[in-house]
Amino acid sequence: MGLLENKAGLVTAAGSGIGRASAMALAKEGAKVMVSDINEESGKETVRLIEEAGGSASFFKCNVAIEEEVKGLVEATVAKFGKLDFAHNNAGMGPKPVPIAESPSEDFDRVIKINLYGMYYALKYEIIEMLKTGGGSIVNTSSGSGLEGMTNIVPYSASKWGVTGMTKSVALEYGKENIRVNAIAPGLTLTPQVEAWFEAAPEQAKATLGNIPSGKATKPEDQANAVVFLCSDLASQINGVILPVDGGFVAGKLH
Numbered sequence: 001m002g003l004l005e006n007k008a009g010l011v012t013a014a015g016s017g018i019g020r021a022s023a024m025a026l027a028k029e030g031a032k033v034m035v036s037d038i039n040e041e042s043g044k045e046t047v048r049l050i051e052e053a054g055g056s057a058s059f060f061k062c063n064v065a066i067e068e069e070v071k072g073l074v075e076a077t078v079a080k081f082g083k084l085d086f087a088h089n090n091a092g093m094g095p096k097p098v099p100i101a102e103s104p105s106e107d108f109d110r111v112i113k114i115n116l117y118g119m120y121y122a123l124k125y126e127i128i129e130m131l132k133t134g135g136g137s138i139v140n141t142s143s144g145s146g147l148e149g150m151t152n153i154v155p156y157s158a159s160k161w162g163v164t165g166m167t168k169s170v171a172l173e174y175g176k177e178n179i180r181v182n183a184i185a186p187g188l189t190l191t192p193q194v195e196a197w198f199e200a201a202p203e204q205a206k207a208t209l210g211n212i213p214s215g216k217a218t219k220p221e222d223q224a225n226a227v228v229f230l231c232s233d234l235a236s237q238i239n240g241v242i243l244p245v246d247g248g249f250v251a252g253k254l255h
Contacts, residue, residue, distance in 0.1 A: 002030030003232040008081035009136075010034040010073060012064055012122065013091035015042030017191035018141065020049075021220035022088050022227045027055030029228055031086070034077040036062045038091075064091040064118030074125040084129040086231040089122040090141040091115075094156040108155040115159035116166075123170055127179060135178025137231045140167050141223075142183040142242055144250050164242050171240030180239040182230045187246020188217040214247030 004026055011026065013019040015037030027033045027050040035050070035057050037043035043059045050057040058080050062073040078084055092115045095107035119140060130136035145153060146160030163183060171181040188194060188208060194217065198205040209215060226245045229235055244250050 002028065003228060003234065004086070005030035007085040007231075008032040008034075008077070008083055009086035009088070009231070010036055010060075010077045010084070010126075011088040011090060012036045012062065012073070012118075013038075014046050015039045016046075017193075018186060018189060018220045018223045019088070019090040020046045021224035022090060023057065024050055024053070024055070025221070025224035025228050026086070026088070026231065027057055028053065029232070031231075032056040032081045033058075034073070034080060035059050036073050036091075038063050064122065065113045067117075067121045070118065070121035071125050074122075074129055078129055083133050084126060084136060085133075086137045086139070087122065087126045088139045088141070088227050088231070089119055089126075091118050092141060092143075092159070094153060097152040099152055100154045103154060108158075111155040111159050112162075115156070116162045119163050119166060123166065123181070127170070127174060130179050131174075131177060136180075137235070138170075138179070138181045139227050139230045140181070140183040142167065142185045144185050144187050144244060144246055146183075147185055147242060147244065147250050167242060168240045175239050180230075180235070182235070182238060182241045182243065184223055184226045184230070185242050185244045185246065185250070186218065186223050187244065187249040188212065189223060190217050190219050212247045212249045213251065216247060218245055218247055 011023040014023040014035040023033050035046045040061050047057045047059045060076045062069045142163040143160040145157040146164040167183040
């Protein structure tokens with residue numbers, strides 16, 4: 001019997017990378033998963049992969065920057081599966097890395113709208129549904145840059161610090177209602193974007209890997225394993241935690 005047998009929930013930005021790995025891992029543990037992505041083709045491919053492996057999934061197209069679409073996603077999940085036991089709020093983006101003096105204000109607006117407003121909308125409507133059924137588990141995707149300062153990514157870092165704070169605050173608000181809210185803080189992870197960067201800038205990539213105690217980047221599946229754990233009853237007493245999944249990168253940087 002899987003860790004999430006008879007459970008149902010949603011994953012945002014599940015069309016590739018961490019989101020796809022998370023949706024597939026949750027389904028492998030017996031969960032019914034509403035796969036959400038702004039890209040319909042990639043989202044439906046995730047559903048196909050889950051079903052091919054014997055799991056259960058459906059697709060809902062959603063732009064997390066639009067509140068009504070996020071509300072619709074949560075409602076569609078409940079309509080399809082009858083309940084919302086868990087959610088992995090994974091959607092996010094980052095602009096081109098530049099110092100703040102060179103950063104277009106529109107980039108800041110866009111990042112905050114997707115990464116922070118999108119998280120706020122998701123938490124709000126997920127909590128509303130979970131209160132109706134006696135609890136649940138929510139996992140947000142923060143970042144190592146939501147735990148420490150990093151150069152040239154001020155909009156992204158600001159948004160992820162916001163996710164970190166929101167995670168802890170909502171955990172405090174609803175812990176007594178049997179709702180747990182945690183976050184993963186991925187380090188350098190081998191998503192398609194990172195793999196392309198490795199090919200384009202191998203020396204810079206090598207230097208970055210040298211700063212990771214494990215000496216290697218994490219895989220989307222590593223992040224997914226953490227999500228499955230936090231969504232499961234194995235983590236029943238874990239609430240308000242920001243879990244770095246980064247090969248030890250931030251271990252010596254947090255004071």
